[in-house]
Amino acid sequence: MSDSLRPLARPRLYEQVVASLREYVQAERLKAGDRLPPERDLADRLGVSRTSVRQAIVALEVQGLVEVRHGGGTYLLRDRLDAEPLEVMIDRRRRLPDVLDARDALETKLAALAATRRTDNDLEKIDAALAAMTDAVQRGELAVAEDQRFHAAVTAAAHSALLADFMAEISQPIAESRTESLRQPGRPAQSLHQHQLIAEAVRSGDPEAAARAMHTHVDSVGHVKLLEWETNSGE
Incomplete structure (x- = not known):
């Protein structure tokens, strides 16, 4: 039987958070140096856990797109959050x-x-x-x-x-x-x-x-x- 109708992969929740953050940065016209909302606020507004938000922030940090300042929030290092696919x-x-x-x-x-x-x-x-x-x-x-x-x-x-x-x-x-x-x-x-x-x-x-x-x-x-x-x- 053909495997063309195999189960579809579901995006991880924190990948959806990354996509939402990218749209937010564009909509708000944020630039490098601007601060993202606190993790708690992001979790409430997106209707997800703080764990998912934190995982999204870490993925962006790994790619050099944001800087997390302990006790000081998360700041953009680029004008856009053009994150790579997780598989890459x-x-x-x-x-x-x-x-x-x-x-x-x-x-x-x-x-x-x-x-x-x-x-x-x-x-x-x-x-x-x-x-x-x-x-x-x-x-x-x-x-x-x-x-x-x-x-x-x-x-x-x-x-x-x-x-x-x-x-x-x-x-x-x-x-x-x-x-x-x-x-x-x-x-x-x-x-x-x-x-x-x-x-x-x-x-x-x-x-x-x-x-x-x-x-x-x-x-x-x-x-x-x-x-x-x-x-x-x-x-």
Whole structure:
């Protein structure tokens, strides 16, 4: 028998809360920095439990769309609550640890090689990427493209065609891990400092220092709310 008439999946209640919050933000013309109503008020107005509201807020926080200030309420970090589908988040959460392992293995080695093989032209490209990242962070941006540019410059400076090919093979999941990291509050400035340390070690020709700096950076990339997120809705 055909499985085309299989049972329909019912959206979790807190996913419906997220959808309602998105509509509320649009209707009220709220912007980044504005505060959402308290959880108790949201629960009363939506006719749901505070647990469902809290789960919705956590899902938005994981995606870098809101900031929860303990004792101070929930504030928008973006002008819109364009939340990802739950399944997309779960899938990325599942593969992120493997991506981070691969990044650590590959990029730590690439940084060490770059410290011993970089040319003056390579250093110019690394410095240009750093300058662009600095400007982006100072403008309050996440600096995702500039971050990618820096890592590409370090990879090129290693002058290892095979390792560069390996990096290209996993470029998409690496991009996901980069965005996931940089949308954590305060992370762009922290990442900029870490990149400066990597560049300094590469410039000084110290492969061990370059490897340590890159390892520290990739390790911090893994400190994201997504990996702490509990996906059980409970309702």
